[in-house]
Every structure is written in C-alpha cells, then in structure tokens.
Amino acid sequence: MTTTASAVPPPAPAPAGRRDRTHYLYIAVLVAVALGIAVGLIRPDAGVALKPLGTGFVNLIKMMISPIIFCTIVLGIGSVRKAAKVGVVGGIALGYFLVMSLVALAIGLVVGNVLHPGAGLHLTDAIKHAGHAQVSADALPPVDFVLSIIPTTFVSAFTTDQVLQTLLVALLAGFALQAMGSAGEPVLRGVGHVQRLVFRILSMVMWAAPVGAFGAIAAVVGSAGVDALKSLAVLMLGFYVTCFLFVFVVLGAVLRVVAGVNVLALMRYLSRELLLILSTSSSESALPRLIAKLEHLGVSKPVVGITVPTGYSFNLDGTMIYMTMASLYIADALGTPMSLGEQIPLLLFLLVASKGAAGVSGAGLATLAGGLQSHKPALVDGVGLIVGIDRFMSEARALTNFAGNAVATVLIGTWTKEIDKDRVREVLSGRLPYDETATSDEHGPGTAVDVPEQGTEKQPADA
Template identity: 35%
Template sequence: MSSISHSSASPPKKKPVWKGLGFQVGVSMVLGVVVGLIWPELGASLKLLGDIFLRLIKTAVAPLVFLTVVAGIAAAGDFKRVGKVGLTATIYFEIVSTIAIVYGLAAAYLFNVGRGMGHVAASQQAEKGAANAAKLASQSHTTFDQFLLNVFPDNFVGAFAKGELLQVLVIAIIFGAALLSLKPDKRAPIEGGLATISNAFFEFIHLIMKLAPVGTFGAVAYAVGANGTDVLIALAWLVLSFYLTIIGFIAIVLGAICLIFRINLLGLLRYIKDEIIVVLGTASSESVLPKLLEKLPGYGASRQAVGLVMPTGYAFNLDGTSIYMGMGVVFLSHAYGIDITWTQLGTLMAIMLLTSKGAATVSGGTFVVFAATVTASGFIPVEGLALLFGVYRFMSMAVATCNVVGNCVATIVTAKLCGEFDPAKAALANRDPQAAERAIVSEFELAAPAERGRPAMAAT
C-alpha cells in the first residue's frame, strides 16, 4: 500500500514530445514523403520495411481478437448481457453503414469526381497496374452463399492461420459461450490460462510497436516513390475530395451521433490521437487494434463492451470502406461516361451493404471488396479498377482512419446504451488523456490475476 500511495503522490513525469510514438511516426511520414519524391527508386524499394511491420502486427491480431472476445463473454457473466451488447452493436452497425454508403455516393456527385477524364485517361492508367487490378478482381467473384459459408470455419487452427477475422469471431463467440456454461470452479483455471497467454501477446505487440516509425517510413516512401507525381496530379481531385468527405463524415455524421449520445468527439479524438497517427502512416486499422482494446476502457466503456464490440466492428462497421466504395463506383461511372439510374443506384447500395462486410475477411481488404462490388454491378467496367489502383494507397490511409474512429464511437455508444459506461472515466480522459491511460494501467495492475488479460488490457 505504501508503494501505491507513493506512486499516487509522485506521478511519473511526462515524456518529452520527441519520445512519443505519435511524434516519431509523424516525422517518419514526412521523411518518407521526402525520400519518395526526391529518390523515387529508393522509395519504391523501401516497401519491404512497411510490409515487415504489418506482417508482424497481423501475426497477433487474430489471437488477440479471440482472447478479448472470449474474455468479454466470460466477464459478462451471462448470455443475456452478451446478447444485449451484441444486438445493440449490430443494429448500430447496420444503420451507420447505410448512412456511410449514402453519404459517399452523395459526396461523389457533389464533388463530381471522375467527370471529364474520359476514355483516354482510363486507358492510360489501365496500362499501369492492370495486372494487379485483374488479380484482385479475380478474388472478388463470390455469391451470397459462398460469402455466408466463408463466415463459418471448417478448421479451428485454419481460421487463425489464414487471418479470417469473421471466422475467428465465430470461434471466439462459441468458445466463450462454452466457457460460460462451465461451473465457476472449472472455468477459473481456463480463464487464468487465457489471461496469461493474453498478457504474453500484449507484450509481443509492445515490442513490435517500437518498429512503427520504421514501418511507416518504408510504407510512405514506397507509396510516393512507386506512384510518382504524374499519378498524384492526375487523380489529385479524387484524393482531395475523398479526404474532405472523410473529414466531413467524422465531423458531421459521427459528430451528430456523439452529440445525441453526449460524447465529446474532440476529447475522444485527442484521447486516441497517437493511434490515428499510426493508422495514417501504415494505412492499416489492424496496427492499432491491440492498443485500442487497452485504451477505450480508460474512456469509460467497460472492458466487456470493448472486448465484444471493437473486434466485431472491425468486420461489420467499416464506415471508411463504405464511403470509399460509394465514391469509387461514381468515379468510375463518370470516367467511362456511364449514367447510373436510380434502380442501378439502389442495386449498388444493396450490393455494397453486403460486400462491405467482407472487407476484413479477404486478402487485399477494401480494394478487393470494391472489386467485388464493381464485378457484381454488371455495368461498371471491371478494367476501370486499374484507374483507382495507383492512388489506393493514399486513399486507404483515410479509409483506415475513418474505420478506426467510427469503431471507437460505436463502442462508446453501445456501452452507453447497454449501461456499460463510466462517465467519470470519460471526463478524466477528456481533461487529461495521459492521466486516464495511467489510471487504466493501474487498474489492470491492481486487478485480480483472473481479471488480467481481459479486453481492457489488450495493450500495445
């Protein structure tokens, strides 16, 4: 107790700005842009650094999702509580995803993206990246039956090996339900073992995140060096419009949701600013999932709600992906001079509501499910995918960022609706983010051993 009192009396000094991960990643992004513009060949060759970092992160994502969902179900204590949180989150996901698709389509028409490019621009860009786009398009042919079947694994280990997030979620939910059905004396040692394994994975992520600046530098240098200024200029309006659309969605749509549920959006963004910077640098929302599983309980959501909602949102609540798909199909229709009818627009929305849910389950993420949408539409030229492939890297930064912010808001909203929210913690996080982080770490360290490793402690 004396050590605890001493710790509370003498809080740790704040680290210098230059030692913060967010600052280091920001500097790495700037250096990556400089290298990519001045030495494009060198920049293009640095792709390996970004790929290594993302591969290391992805090795822990599936196990962490499994562990946090199982822990969240076990901590809930009964199926009724799990069902209430799950149903509330699902309804929220569907409503906001629909709004995001409509918003993306409306923004594309408002900004008139792709208009005037004509067949010349399309054919020029189609030569570059056509092979890549064709490969991605070939992966996108899937029927509803195939998509639904793919959600359910045929092999426990295979779902983890292939990184199929939806399959891992299914396994975690069933395993958590099975664990909850055991008697407390039989359940306790299993929970303790999972907590120990979870702690080891969290430390694993801690070590990998030290490489984030290096990975970001390589990824950004490659994006700039490989695409060149010609591509950036040719599609600058699309990229600029997309970023303005994403900013508008966060400020207007998510801002309105936060206003309705009395959430301080600016405070939340400030609380997760380091994670946002990492996502912008890596263009991958997976890179910050472990850290968000740790931090969000510090903003007031219960560990059980975070453990259930956040991983599920990574598969079902992809606001940025929905906006990208809406703007992408309009861009291609304008580029090829195709007028989309209201009937076709309605069909596209139905397709996008389905395919957007598969972004976390296929290799290639958002671009692959966008290819699935274009292919399924039947009236948007598939070869037009190459037109967007050159700048997808730049747009994916905004996509991933919007997905992360949207899921954080979804988690807090669900927690509030289900009575799983502590306003005092949110007030502290809004007032002093670093103090809130220290508090949640202290809460973890003082918790009983069986509590450790649960969702709140998915530390990065």
C-alpha cells in the first residue's frame, strides 16, 4: 500500500517563542553578493583571491548530498508497501526526463541557429589551449559509465564524488527494507533519525552562505571583468532568455495543463532556494530544501524521494540548452558552421554524454569539451572562448535545472495520483506557509517517515 500525499500531515507549529530568523540569512546573502560585485570590480586581484571562500561553501554543501540522497530514497521506497509503485514512478520519471531533455535540445537548436552569436570571432593560440584544457577524463564512455555506478564497497559509495553510486546503494537498501515488512520498521525509524541529524548539520552550514556567496561572486567578477563579457553578451543574453522562456512558457504550460499549477506561484514558493542557487551557481546547494519544500507542498514522500535525486542526475534541462547553444556558437566562431544534418547527431551524442558526467563538478563545461573531443575533435579549440563566461552561464544552467526538477516532481506526483491538490493550493496561496526552521528542528524532514502500524494503514483515495 502506498503512502500518498494525503497522508502527509501538516508541519507541527513551531514552539512558542521561536522566531524565524532565516530571512536575515537571505538578506545577508543579497548584501554579500552586492559587496562581492563591488570588490571584484574595484580590486580584481583581491576578488580572485577570495575564490576559496565560495569553493569552500559549495564543498560543505556537497559533503551533505550523499547522506541526504540516501536517507530520502530509503525512506521514500521503504515506506511504500507495493514495489510496483516505485517502478511506476521511476519509469514515468525517466521517460519524462528523456522527453524534456530532447525538447530542451530542440529549443536550444532553434535559438542558436537564429542568433548565430559566434559568427565573425577569431581564436588565438591561448584560447585554443584553454579549450583543450577543459577536456575532462571524468566524462566516461557509456559502458565505463555504467560500470562506474557500482561502488567498490557498500561504504565507499558515501566517500566518493559519484552521486549515482549513492543512488544505487539507497535503491537497494530501500527495496530490501520494503521486502522486510514490519521487521524493517525500526531501521526506517533509525534512518529517519539520521536524516534529522543531517538536516540539523545542514542548517548550521547554511549560515556560511553569505561568506560563500561573497567569495564566489567577487572571484568571478574579478577574473572576468566587464570588458571580457562584452564580446559574448549576445550568447549570454540569448542563453538567459532561452532558459527563461523554457521555464515559464514550456514548463509553465505543461504544469498548468497537467497539474493546474501556476509556475510563477511555484517559483515564488521556491524563491529562497533560487536566490541561494544564484549566489552559489550550484543547484546542489538547494537540494535538501527542495526535498523538504516539495513534501510540504503535498507531493508524497515516495515520489519526492525517487524523482528529485534521480532528476539531479538525469533531468538537466539547462545543461541541454547550454550545450546546444555553445556547440553552435563554437562552430560559428571557428568559421565552420554545421549543417542541420551535422548538428543533430552531435547533440544526441551530447545528450548521452551529459548523463555520463552526472555528478561531476563543473559538468557543463567539462561535458561539452569531452563530448566534442569524442564526437567532433575539431571543435574543442573553441571551448576556450566560453571559459571566461561559463561561471555566469552556469547560474542560468543551475536555475533551469532546479526549476525543471521542481516542475517534474509536481507533474509525476499528479500522473501517479500521489499529490494532495488541496494542500498545493493552500501552500502556494500562502495560507499554509513552509516553516523555515523546519530543516533544523524536530519538525523537519526527519519526521517525514510515516510507518503505519499493522492494521492501521491509511487507504489512499484512489485505492
């Protein structure tokens, strides 16, 4: 028997006297971003020297990703009584991810062919060298990629930078606990306690966000500067506009038709997470809060637990648009524009390559360079052209990927009837606000595991 969204209780009220102080944190992030831009423009060398602050904060967040994914998936699958339901959710999710990746590629293809932003540019030897330097050995061939998902040991899945290894171990553990039935309930409760601890640690780490945002923004502005961006303004603007239209027109239309949800309302609900991504240029920094907020929104824990972690590896809409437009830009810049017959095979190859680099730090640029090296080596020389602005474009990539995964979870919850639509309306209207202290106290996602006692399990409305 599945645990549906209707069984998800509203969050308990915060203890008397407790105040939400997290809004001060996000005000501090905004101030830190403004200060970082100022330092990067006034003292570029000092700004570049501050880069370790941003890197350190993102690394702290990445440190938490594996335990969060493990706990979320184990609790999501373990609390489902029918294994077939997990297969249905996973199958729908993967099918949707593939379709939307192709749609994103097609949109990027159209915009790139209309703008031709790389026409008339010239390359230097230094730029060519920078392009070849971006070819990453982490982007594996398909067979090696599949084998790399299997960890050396059960524990090593948590000590490497391979998120998909954690995903595999969590899936196995979740199905094992599901098969154990009532004997596995104590383990599920234990995992719930571990998740509560993880979110408590995360809430402590988040207070370092202003420092990380200050260092990251100062470094990128100090290294690129204003003049370095002018020659690439058309590409950047075209990319940002394309991502905006993809989220608010394409995804917005699908979300409205399928789920009856306004994408503007959903993005407003996730505004703090979007600000965090904008300041850190990493969608991973908002992963824990996305999981918690989608559960609060009314999507069932199994759907959130399966769709969100899987989407972070396979639903990279922003990355698809980026690789399409960047490939066409590079081809034009090299004076070798590709015909449509050449573009489509290259982009389909990059579609597969992007999955092979899932979880790799800086996967956008590394995957682009690695894919071009494998499929069309002559274009690698041009990757150096976009190295200087990749950090700015990575923000749009991360925001689009995040929005795509949020929309996907709501859609899959609707298709599988694992969403409480009345609760969605209440939450998005502001009548049932998310408790911003939820990730750090006893009412957080750690309490999300509802393991019904034998004979008292709530029947879903559509059972």
